Amino acid sequence: MARVLPPVLILIAAAIAFYKIVELGYTQSAVEPIKSYLLETVMEFDGHGSNIGVSLALPRTITSQSISDETFSSGDFRFTVSNRGGNRTGQWTGQAVNGSRTLGYTATVITTPQRFTIDSSLPTVQSIPRAVAGYLVADSMVQSNAPEIVALRDRLRLSPNRTWLANARSMFDFVTDTMHYVRYSGTTDALTALKLGEASCGGKSRVMAALARQIGIPARLVGGKILQDGETRATHIWVELWLAGHWVPFCPTNNYFGYLPSHYLILYYGESPVLSHTQDINFQYSFTVKQRLITSQAALAALPDHPLNILSVWDDFRKAAISLEFLSIILMLPFGILVVVFCRNVLGIETFGTFMPALIAIGFRDTGLGIGLLLFILIIGFGALLRAALARLQLLHTPRLAIILTGIVVLMLVITAVGVDRGLVDLARVALFPIVILTLTVERFSLITEEYSLRDALRVSALTSVVAALSFLVMEWSALQTIVLGFPETLLIAVAISLWIGRYAGFRLSEFIRFRHLLARSIS
Amino acid sequence: MAVLGINARNLEYIYPENPRQNFPNIDDKLRAKDLLAANGLPIPATYHVVTGPESLRGWAKRIPADVDAFVLKPSRGFGGQGIGFVRRDDEGWSMSDAPPGSLYVEMHIKRIMNGAYSIDNIADAAILEHKLSNVEAIMRLLPNDVSGVADLRTIVHRDRVVMAMLRLPTARSGGKANLHQGGLGIGIDIDTGRTTLGCWRNRIVEKHPESQQPLSGHVIPGFDSILEMSRQIPELVGLGYVGVDFVLDSRLGPVIIEVNARPGLAIQLANGRGLRQVLRDASH
Numbered sequence: 001m002a003r004v005l006p007p008v009l010i011l012i013a014a015a016i017a018f019y020k021i022v023e024l025g026y027t028q029s030a031v032e033p034i035k036s037y038l039l040e041t042v043m044e045f046d047g048h049g050s051n052i053g054v055s056l057a058l059p060r061t062i063t064s065q066s067i068s069d070e071t072f073s074s075g076d077f078r079f080t081v082s083n084r085g086g087n088r089t090g091q092w093t094g095q096a097v098n099g100s101r102t103l104g105y106t107a108t109v110i111t112t113p114q115r116f117t118i119d120s121s122l123p124t125v126q127s128i129p130r131a132v133a134g135y136l137v138a139d140s141m142v143q144s145n146a147p148e149i150v151a152l153r154d155r156l157r158l159s160p161n162r163t164w165l166a167n168a169r170s171m172f173d174f175v176t177d178t179m180h181y182v183r184y185s186g187t188t189d190a191l192t193a194l195k196l197g198e199a200s201c202g203g204k205s206r207v208m209a210a211l212a213r214q215i216g217i218p219a220r221l222v223g224g225k226i227l228q229d230g231e232t233r234a235t236h237i238w239v240e241l242w243l244a245g246h247w248v249p250f251c252p253t254n255n256y257f258g259y260l261p262s263h264y265l266i267l268y269y270g271e272s273p274v275l276s277h278t279q280d281i282n283f284q285y286s287f288t289v290k291q292r293l294i295t296s297q298a299a300l301a302a303l304p305d306h307p308l309n310i311l312s313v314w315d316d317f318r319k320a321a322i323s324l325e326f327l328s329i330i331l332m333l334p335f336g337i338l339v340v341v342f343c344r345n346v347l348g349i350e351t352f353g354t355f356m357p358a359l360i361a362i363g364f365r366d367t368g369l370g371i372g373l374l375l376f377i378l379i380i381g382f383g384a385l386l387r388a389a390l391a392r393l394q395l396l397h398t399p400r401l402a403i404i405l406t407g408i409v410v411l412m413l414v415i416t417a418v419g420v421d422r423g424l425v426d427l428a429r430v431a432l433f434p435i436v437i438l439t440l441t442v443e444r445f446s447l448i449t450e451e452y453s454l455r456d457a458l459r460v461s462a463l464t465s466v467v468a469a470l471s472f473l474v475m476e477w478s479a480l481q482t483i484v485l486g487f488p489e490t491l492l493i494a495v496a497i498s499l500w501i502g503r504y505a506g507f508r509l510s511e512f513i514r515f516r517h518l519l520a521r522s523i524s
Numbered sequence: 525m526a527v528l529g530i531n532a533r534n535l536e537y538i539y540p541e542n543p544r545q546n547f548p549n550i551d552d553k554l555r556a557k558d559l560l561a562a563n564g565l566p567i568p569a570t571y572h573v574v575t576g577p578e579s580l581r582g583w584a585k586r587i588p589a590d591v592d593a594f595v596l597k598p599s600r601g602f603g604g605q606g607i608g609f610v611r612r613d614d615e616g617w618s619m620s621d622a623p624p625g626s627l628y629v630e631m632h633i634k635r636i637m638n639g640a641y642s643i644d645n646i647a648d649a650a651i652l653e654h655k656l657s658n659v660e661a662i663m664r665l666l667p668n669d670v671s672g673v674a675d676l677r678t679i680v681h682r683d684r685v686v687m688a689m690l691r692l693p694t695a696r697s698g699g700k701a702n703l704h705q706g707g708l709g710i711g712i713d714i715d716t717g718r719t720t721l722g723c724w725r726n727r728i729v730e731k732h733p734e735s736q737q738p739l740s741g742h743v744i745p746g747f748d749s750i751l752e753m754s755r756q757i758p759e760l761v762g763l764g765y766v767g768v769d770f771v772l773d774s775r776l777g778p779v780i781i782e783v784n785a786r787p788g789l790a791i792q793l794a795n796g797r798g799l800r801q802v803l804r805d806a807s808h
Binding site: 397508515518519 | 635640
């Protein structure tokens, strides 16, 4: 039975995988998770009996970005969405508001970077459709007809006679390299920025827009967010120039020429603010961005609705707020455990506890391998010292463990505080280490020290670290993760391997060393 | 290959021949002692068993007046943990590794009762039993400065003793006979009852590493009765593959102190031969 089962399991796994590839059309791009961002906006304020209005620029689904799973929390406010001039705005209004209120907006964003290759022969002078002509007109923020802009145009040798690309390159290089960047939260118009010779993202973008309009290239400002994990209030501004039916993006602040990177989210065009609200209401807000892996929605749509289509199950999980990262931790655990099984029963490596190395390896996910190993050693060392200090008190087993666990909790909080203080994010994430597992490891370490020797305990610690590291590398192996997410039937293969190892009656590698003198005798 | 590895020991002997439900027959030392005594096998005399506050009160009165030392052990202990040696002195009774005074003896009894040394850390009984001492033949093998009790392990498969080994405490092991802790293992020829060669720290040795005394050729007193007793154990405890531990006591002769359902494999090193071959020969 145990001999027949493994090949049968592997055959079943292969058959399901084969069916999914051939009949359901699974491809690598369908299985491969893609990066998405969870965008969360929270707005808080106090009402004092008068009417309150809040409006927020909302992202739209366009070529470079797709917006889904939007939620709006409005409380007793009325909420409407308006679409004007290519911008989408959420508007909350409340009548005679008293007391504090919280409004919110969340959405899942998937971005596609846009790279424009501009033909170097294209002329600057293009026929401009009426709809775009408005973007050539000077306004109070982009003073494209001002003498200073005309003078700069001549200094930079911008001219309708040069090619579009040459003009764009000259003005981009000027605002990117010659103008200094300063962090500045107010709004700066093109002329002011030029006079100061320094500006933040908005000022630089307006100077570039003014130069473009001056030589007849339509230009518009783009407001949005840079998608980075964490909480900020900052928004970002860049500029787009019109060319033959396309709006080509330029970010002079971060030096992106004709390129919209995947972490740029477009919220609005023109000069409208991201947020506006009634004054004097103690208005507070924050934007939070969280990166998540999700199944490719486009690939998902192309796959048939079938019980074996596991990707649609994952997508249902996503709607229930169960992330793909979490799923991959669970699905990879059997493979991490398999490493432990192999190290134990085939290699004969002695470790603390049966599955302890794999559980410690999960803790490494958040800290990274190097820092994780360092922290593991630090915590075990600290715990062993604490236990030695407690030895004099002659405590019973369970209360002693409770005290060691408390000590480890405090140490981890201290490490986290140091990490936060020094901006070492990996160090701060030690709080996600499995505390109970570490406590039991300390107990095992101390018992081995007492019953055998410190040398033995250190040897087992080193071996546990090695097995934990191997287990971590297997669980973090992204190719394997992708395969297991798309084809969870690979778990059957993991079972098959365990069945094989489970019936392996041969020597463990370490026994060749242990019995080497005996083996040498029996040969001679 | 003649040498038995852990995987093969588990898959081919322990799992098929040692049914789990019979483990309590030996894991619980009180039960094991009853079982062995009921069948006329020699065990160290039990003076008293502490199971609760009632039996803890007046424990000292239960030790016979002519006894000057006894052993304190957990009923459900494992790996020799929690075993203490108690001797009579001016303070009444004292633990060998604690300050003088009966207070420390009682503390140790309470720790045992609270399950500090039991397999699953649940409440346990403390056994107060007769302290055994090495027979003269064993004393001669120990260097003068080494104290501690030697023991003799036999591996029994069904009704056949397949291997035997003497385990001596060394200065390095701190009085313990366990091989993992630095004890010296000495193989015994089953047919002649004489020692062969030794194994110390996974290495084969022909002389005592501390006294330089040759290890081979020593006669084990009462070896025939050790074989005879060992053969009865598997059927008695309901396990097909066991290790039986004896102490060769100066007054009582061979006494059984423990039966083990997962006997270790280092005995092969001490005997200079593999268990697998011996076990195979036995079954044909």
